[in-house]
Structures are given as C-alpha cells and as structure tokens.
Amino acid sequence: MFALTSANVVYRSENNGMTWRKLSDILEREATTTLVKEQNEMGKVIRFEESKADKSLIALIGSQGVNWYSDDCGKTMRALNHGRPIYEFQFHPKKRDWGLAAAWTKCSDFQKTPCKIYKELYLTKDLGKSWEFLTNYVVQFSWAMSDLQSSVTRNFPAERIYVTRVANGEGHQKISGWSSDVDL
Numbered sequence: 001m002f003a004l005t006s007a008n009v010v011y012r013s014e015n016n017g018m019t020w021r022k023l024s025d026i027l028e029r030e031a032t033t034t035l036v037k038e039q040n041e042m043g044k045v046i047r048f049e050e051s052k053a054d055k056s057l058i059a060l061i062g063s064q065g066v067n068w069y070s071d072d073c074g075k076t077m078r079a080l081n082h083g084r085p086i087y088e089f090q091f092h093p094k095k096r097d098w099g100l101a102a103a104w105t106k107c108s109d110f111q112k113t114p115c116k117i118y119k120e121l122y123l124t125k126d127l128g129k130s131w132e133f134l135t136n137y138v139v140q141f142s143w144a145m146s147d148l149q150s151s152v153t154r155n156f157p158a159e160r161i162y163v164t165r166v167a168n169g170e171g172h173q174k175i176s177g178w179s180s181d182v183d184l
Contacts, residue, residue, distance in 0.1 A: 014073070051091040059089050065103070069127060080128045084109075093145045095158055097127045100134075100141055118173035121163060134161070137169025139182050 044063040051057035059069045060077075065085015068077045080086065084103045092098035101122045107115035121134040121141050144160035166173060167183040 014075075049089055049091055051096065052093045053091065053096040057091065057096065059091065059099070061086075061089055071127070082122060082128065082131050088141075090141070090143060092143055092158070095125070097125060098158075099124050099128070100143065100161065101128075101131070102138055102141065105136075116171055116173075118169060119175075123161075135163060135165055137166040137173050139164040139166065139175055 045060045046063055047061050049059040049061065051059075054071070056073045057069070057071045058074065059067060059080055061067050065087050067080040067086050067089065069080045070077050080089065080101075082101055082103055084106060086101045086103050088100075088102040090100045092100075101124065102119050103122065104119055105117055107117070110116065118136050119138045120136045121138045122131045123134055124131050141161060141163045144156050144162050145158065162184065164182050164184050166179070166181050168181070
C-alpha cells in the first residue's frame with residue numbers, strides 16, 4: 001500500500017496501514033545522481049500510477065521527469081528511464097509489462113536543425129527496458145481497452161491506443177485549450 005501526502009512525501013505500508021515506511025528520502029538520494037545541480041526538486045514524487053493488471057506493480061512519477069517503478073509493492077525500486085525525462089505514464093489495463101510514456105524533446109536533440117520542443121509518445125512492452133517511438137506533437141493519449149466490458153471495447157486489440165495530436169505539427173508545440181488543429 002502506498003500513500004502520497006499533500007507535501008509530495010511517499011510512504012509504503014506492508015501491513016495494510018499499521019506501520020509506514022517513508023520512501024521519499026531514498027528516492028531523493030537516488031535522484032541526485034541523475035539530475036543537474038541547478039534543478040531543485042530532485043526526486044519529489046508528484047503522483048503514482050497503479051497497474052490494473054498487477055496490483056503489486058506501481059510507477060512513481062517524479063518531478064523533473066525522474067521516475068521509478070516497483071513490481072513488489074515497493075520493497076525494491078527501479079528507475080523508469082527512457083533516456084529523457086518522462087512526464088506522463090500509463091500502464092496497460094491488461095498487459096502487465098506494457099506502458100505508454102510521454103516525454104518532451106530537448107534542444108540538445110536537434111544537432112543540425114533549429115530546436116523544436118514538442119511532446120512525443122513511446123511504448124514499452126518490458127517495463128521500460130526498451131522503448132518504441134509512436135508519434136510526436138501529442139496532446140493526450142490513452143489505452144483503448146477499458147474496464148467496462150461493453151460489446152465495443154471487449155473486442156479491441158490490446159495494442160489499440162487513442163492519441164490526439166497536432167497533425168501538421170511544426171515548431172514549438174503549445175498546448176492551451178481547444179484547437180481545431182488537433183486530430184484523433
């Protein structure tokens with residue numbers, strides 16, 4: 001069992017809340033080896049995602065894109081790394097090791113062309129050991145499978161993903177309100 005306080009402190013309990021172990025200090029120490037010294041919110045967990053496919057699997061989404069996952073209810077923590085900071089992550093509702101992640105490009109990604117900052121979508125089928133690029137200029141994304149077993153969603157392939165994106169995206173991506181340039 002995990003708890004995230006309003007001050008972004010993460011706790012874990014192995015006995016249904018009778019005793020709690022503070023994880024934030026451990027995560028912050030680990031994050032200091034990953035981040036640049038000027039970044040001041042090292043290792044702060046801002047939310048967590050529980051897997052519907054396996055209740056012992058959880059992802060801790062951190063500030064500055066530093067993230068962790070645990071597949072044993074928080075006894076051990078591992079980096080959820082893509083090579084660039086992940087700011088959004090969703091487990092697949094049925095496939096245990098699958099996940100979607102969104103990351104923003106950085107100017108250092110563009111060696112020969114002008115810098116363009118936009119949101120990219122990636123897929124992992126092995127809890128982040130490898131990643132497949134799906135698309136860029138992403139606005140929102142979600143697995144198409146649903147907990148609701150209606151006649152429509154019951155037959156969706158496991159790979160089906162809903163994505164809204166700026167179809168003809170170029171330059172810096174700005175996400176602010178509704179836009180007619182966004183396609184599903």
